[in-house]
Amino acid sequence: MRKGLFSGIFLGLTLLVAPAVAEEPGVIRLGAAVSLTGKYSSNGAFTRKGYDLAVNKINAAGGVTVAGKPYRLEVIYYDDESTPARGAQLVERLIQQDKVQYVLGPYSSGLTEAIAPVTEKYGIPMVEANGAAISLFRKGYRYLFAVLSTTDEYLRGAVDIAARLSDDPSKLRVAMAFENDPFSQDVREGVLADMKRHGMKVVVDDKLPPELNDMSATLSKVKALRPDLMLISGHDKGASLAIRQFADQRVNVPMLALTHCDSARIAENFGLAAEYALCAAQWASTLTYADALFGSASDYARLYEETYGEVAPYQAAESSAAVQVYADAFERTKSLDPEDVRDALAETRMMTFYGKIEFDETGKNIAKPTVLFQVQDGKYVVVYPEEFAEAKIRWPTPPWSER
Amino acid sequence: MLDNLALLVQFPAVTVDVVVNGLLIGAIFALAAYGMALVWGVLNIVNVVQGELVVLGGYVTFLLVQAGMPPLIGVPVSAIVMFGVGWVLYRAIVFRVVDKDIFISILATFGLAILIQQLANLSFGADVRSVDAGLGSLHFLDGMVTVAWVKMIAFVLALAAGASLWLFLRHARLGQAIRATAQNPRAARILGIDTGRVYAATYALNAALCGAAGSLAVMAWTIHPYMGLPYTVRSFMVVVVAGVGNVGAVVAAGLGLGALENLAGFVLGTEFQIAFVFALMVAILVWRHWRAARRREHLK
Incomplete structure (x- = not known):
């Protein structure tokens, strides 16, 4: 805390002295409360690594130039202990004590939901990469921007593929099993509208209990009704149980x-049983997206692996993209005033290794579709969106008697 | 709901599938419930940590398979390892709450449950785990009725465990000592039974049964550190219905609960499956209370 205070004073001094020594790069300080302990600790760590990777890369490439003057980026982190109340408190502290004027998002929708009212109150922009709940973007927040696709987008790709593969989409019959929690119900809401538009018929619409330990009742129903498409969302345990x-x-x-079938590692854990399953995801390192800073998606994955010695998860990729969005906005803004930076963020229109980023008036990214993997021969292969796909979808899934 | 009922009539094979799968999951509940009935009857403790013992048994099998052992070996090994864990738990903590108020034992075992959940989360991570027994499924009637082999094995094992438990309590020295202690601990002590040992053995036996149930659960379904509660609730429900002193009733109640629950999930939708379990429990308790009141009236 002392350190934070001193560095705050130091920052104040640098800002005062800055005009005199115009060639010394200034410092733009970003703040983030991420979960380094508690139930989100592993995903919180990915978030931080993603932020750090992008900040280091941007600084190594000369930092950012705001109105002709060079700046380096720096991030102040606090551990929110995976609790929303603590997250809100820490962001208040970042803004009030550390005088941070730009906030990077935490991990998870719940934490983002707790923090957004604080950044909103102080008129401080927040670019977040790990809060996908659609409810975040229905509250009229002005300073909130999200680089990732919202939850209602997750399985829309599957409905789209099913409609394209069929001669008459209105004849398609769909079975749905979604956990009774905000995330999965958002996913359900997203596909319902599309299915209605295509005239598809819902034959099973089960809400799985959060303490789910068996789904044989739902599956018996599916066996009897023989739908053409089945959609399931229930976090890691729902995906694992469904495949089993x-x-x-x-x-x-x-x-x-x-x-969630990638985070549940269905291909690794279930072998042949997982073949043909389609998995919704935010990003994959095999996509053909690319930008000037990181290069292609696979270049990013390689850099991440070299730096941290583990495979790049999408949580890190989207976090890096959030920093890139800030860097891009700083280059375009009139001044470092948070209001000007907000306006620059709102006009973002950029391509990154993570995908295209463009915000609508609610602050969500509308330019990047979610990706669908298919488990093919034990590997996750991108099959949707088609223009970025590695392989064609394997369809229809043969019956078990032939597998 | 009506369409679902119509579906059951229209496809009798589906009804069979739902009931059979329900009976098979019920067998696992019965396995965990034997131990709960035993501990409840002998130590007078409602063992809220039951589900966590099941989950730990599952992790033992998971770790064995990770180490390259065949999955089915996990069933006896999990039971043996959990026997040890149960013994240690008893000697370290549970013995302090024997003969105490029932609320103290509920609180203590509830605390243990939270502790074990967090320790499991720390040591095994929050990931969902499952083990492929690699046995495939039996299928009849054009694939409409399917029974996974591992669930079949679970079913047979649960029945076998019930039978051996019954024989053990009836004929083995330790089994007789357990029954004697359950009936009157003071008299048992006077007759030379080391009741402390009997209590420890009973608790360890319970943990072993849970271990076997968990080992089967990780092969037939999935486990994660916070998965214990459904098993605790089901065991509790089974024991409430069957009573503490009757192994046969526990089997019947376990299987019946499994089948009814699965049917309810099918007809009412899965969101009401758990609600149905609780509603059923309340109904049974009310009914038993009413019946007991009538009997008292009779005696007057």
């Missing part, structure tokens, strides 16, 4: 799409 029980109960559905 689809195989055990020999449920035959031509197309199965899920969320």
Whole structure:
């Protein structure tokens, strides 16, 4: 805390002295409360690594230039202990004591929801990369920007593919099993509108309980009704259980799409049982997106792996992209006043290794579609969106008697 | 809801599938419930940590498979390891709450449950784990009725465990000592039974049964550190219905609960499956209270 105070004074001094020594780069300080302990500690660590990777890369490339003057980026971190109340408190402290004027988001929708009212109150912009709940963007926040796709987008790709593969989408019958929690119900809401537009018929619409330990009742129903498409969302446990029980109960559905199957590691854990499953995800290192800073998505993945010795998760990729969005806005802003930076952020229109970024008036990124992987021969292969896909979708899934 | 009922009539095979799968999950509940009934009857403790013992048993099997052992070996190994864990738990903590007020034992075991959850989260991570037993499924009636082999094995094992438990309590020396202690600990002590040892053995036996149940659960379903509660609730429910002194009733209640629960999930939708379990429990308690009141009236 003392250190924070001193560096705050130091920052004040540098800012005062800055005009005199015009060639010395100034410092732009960003603040973030991320979960370094508690239930989000692993994803919180990914978030921080993503931020750090981008900040270091930008600084190494000469930092950013605001109105002709060079600046370096720096981030002040606090640990929010995975609790929303603590997150809000820490962001208040970042703004009030550390005098941070630009905030990077925390990990998870819940934390973002707690922090957004604070940044809003002080008129401080927040670019976040790990809060996808659609409810965040229905509150009329002016200073909130998100680089990732919102939850309602997750499985829309699957409905889109199913419609494209069929001669008459209005004949398609869909089974849905979504956990009874805000995330999965957002996902459900997103696909319902699309299915209605195509005239598809919902034949099963189960809400899985959060303490789910068996889904055989739902799957028996699916076996009887033989839908053309099955959509499932229930975090890691829903994805794992679905793959296990689809195989055990020999449920035959031509197309199965899920969320969280990459984080549940279904291909690694379930082998053949996971084949043909479609998995919604925010980003994949095999996409053909690219930018000037990091190069292509696979270049980013390589750099991340060299730096941290682990495979790049999408949580880190989107976090890096959030820093890139700030850097881009700083280059375009009239001044470092938070209000001017906000206006520059609102006009963002850029391509990154993570995908295209463009915000609508609510602050969510509308330019990047979610990605669908398919498990093909034990690997996650991008099959959607088609223009960035590595391989064609394998469809229809053969019945168990032929697998 | 009506369409779902119609579906059951229209496809009798589906009804069979739902009931059979329900019976099989019920067998796992019964396995965990034997131990709870035993501990409740002998130590007079409602063992809220039951589900966590099941989950720990699952992790033992998971770790064995990670180390390259065949999954089915996990069932006896988990039972043995958990026997040890149960013994240690008893000697370290649980013995302090025997003969105390029932609320103290509930609080103590609830605390243990939270502790074990957090320790499991720290040591194994929050990831969802499952083990592929690699046995495939039986299927009948054009694939409409499917039974995973591992669930079949679980079913047979649960019944076998019930039978051996019954025989053990009836004929083995330790089993007789357990029953004697349950009936009257003071008299048992006077007759030379080391009741402390009997209590420890009972608690360890419970943990072993949970271990076996967990080992089967990780093969048939999935586990994660916070998965214990459904098993605790189901065991509790089974024991409430079956009573503490009757192994046969525990089997029947476990299987019945599994089948009814699965049917309810099918007809009412999965969101009401757990609500149904609780509603059923309340109904049974009310009914038993009413019946007991009537009997008292009779005696007057």
